[in-house]
Amino acid sequence: MSRTQWAALASVVLALLFAGAATVASALSPEPAPAALAAPAADSADAGFARDMAVHHQQAVEMSFLVRDRTKDEEVRRLAYDIANTQANQRGMMLGWLDLWGLPKVAPGEEPMSWMGMPSHGPSHGSSHGSGHGPAGGDGALMPGMATAAQLDGLRAASGRDAEVRYLKLMTAHHRGGVHMAQGCVDRCRPGVERDLAQGMVDAQESEILLMADLLRKRGATP
Incomplete structure (x- = not known):
């Protein structure tokens, strides 16, 4: 082996030795991990969003199962399944965070949307609103x-194209309210996984609103 080849081999060996030493040193003296964020307060935006959006999502799931059993249209059934x-x-993720934070999933006496500095009642996003976290009474709704x-009863009683149109209109309004809350x-909310999830909700639900507008037009209905 020539002198040049020996020099090159020696350089490679030395580089590997230095890399190994650095790896061992790093393992023996790891940098301190950043301190975990403290749990948010019960009245924080993080906790309020997790509680309110969990309730909001529950109704979307309910409506999607209702329409799935009332139409054979594959486009609507697929959308309902995805939602x-x-x-x-x-x-489940939001309720899990509340458990990890040691916070209640229900806040008696606290108005939904109070974490956004606004009351839940009053006309908004195509629905009337009530207060509290329990089931909507009469024609009142919980959040935007x-x-x-009455609208849910109408969806339960419908079938075929009527059920599809009712669902698409109700879910469009539901998504608009959800986007408002997620924004x-x-x-x-604090930077982290919850705020990232909220941004993902905004992006996904805005896209689905456009899809539902197309589905409504196909059925001769106004978005």
């Missing part, structure tokens, strides 16, 4: 976009 599956999973009891978390 039910996605929002059920997201709801949520269907009233509230993007603007107010």
Whole structure:
């Protein structure tokens, strides 16, 4: 082996030795991990969003199962399945965070949307609103976009194209309310997985609103 080849081999060996030493040193003296974020307060945007959006998602799942059993249209059934599956999973994540934070899933006496600095009642996003976290009474709804009891009864009684149109209109309003709430978390929640999830909700639900508008037009209905 020539002198040049020996020099090159020696350089490679030395580089490997230095790399190994650096790896061992790093393993023996790891950098301290950043301190874990403290759990948010019960009245924080993080906790309020998790509680309110879990309730909001539950109704979307319910409506999606209702329409799935009332139409044979594959486009609507596929959309309903995607919404039910996605929002059920997201709801589980938000309830799980509340458990990890040691916070209640229900806040008696606290108005929904108070973490956004706004009351839940009053006309918004195509629905009337009530207060509290329990089931909507009469024609009252809980939060922006949520269907009233009468609207849910109408969906249960419908079938075929009528059920499809009712579902698409109700879910469009529901998504608009959901986007409004999720954007509230993007603007107010702490940086991290919850705020990232909220941004993902905004992006996904805005896309689905456009899809539902197309599906409504195909059925001769106004988006």
